[in-house]
Amino acid sequence: MGSAADFGGWIAERSAAELTEPFTFVIGTDGVLRLAPRRSEHVACAGGDMVLSAGEISFVCHAGRWAVGEVSNQSTGYCPDVTSWATVARALDDIELGRPSGFTHEVVFRRCPDCQELNIVREDDFVCVFCGSVLPAAWNVDPGV
Structure with missing residues (x-):
């Protein structure tokens, strides 16, 4: 999606059923938003490339104007x-x-320095669910993302 016109054309092609669920998104290293159906893998949406961000996004239309x-x-x-x-x-x-002014749902990811398992931190509990080790306060999953 390089422009408002690109988004307008894309959203016009979505069915009412599609619009009831969030979409998969990535922001490529070129800063451009890419969208795919929710059940798509983020890596596939990015064509296997590195990204600046990724997640899920939904859209609403108010008075004929689309917003996140x-x-x-x-x-x-x-x-x-x-x-x-x-x-x-x-x-x-x-x-x-x-x-919105930020992610409406933030997911905190950390890799355990001891067992190397990926963790989702819930309720500020920075403890590895796999081995019980303390997880780092700073993001450490993949410096290339």
């Missing part, structure tokens, strides 16, 4: 940090979509 209803960084393919919001905001602003 909800948006998260929920992607176990890329596990983006919550700080990737700035790149999402820029991509949405580039296509002139109304948006």
Whole structure:
């Protein structure tokens, strides 16, 4: 989605049923928003490339104008940090979509330094669910994302 016109054409092709569910999204390293059906893998949506952010996004239409209803960084393919919001905001602003001020649902990902398992941190409990080790406060999943 490089422009508001691109988004307008894309959204016009979506069925009412499709619009009831969120879509998979990625922000490529070029800063461009890419969208796919919800059950699509983020890595496939990105063509296997690295991304600046990834997650799920839904849209709402108010008075004939489209906006983002909800948006998260929920992607176990890329596990983006919550700080990737700035790149999402820029991509949405580039296509002139109304948006929230941040992720409406933030997912905190950490890799355990001891067992190397991927964890989703819930309720600020930075303890590995696999081995009980303390998880780092700073994002450490993949520095290339």
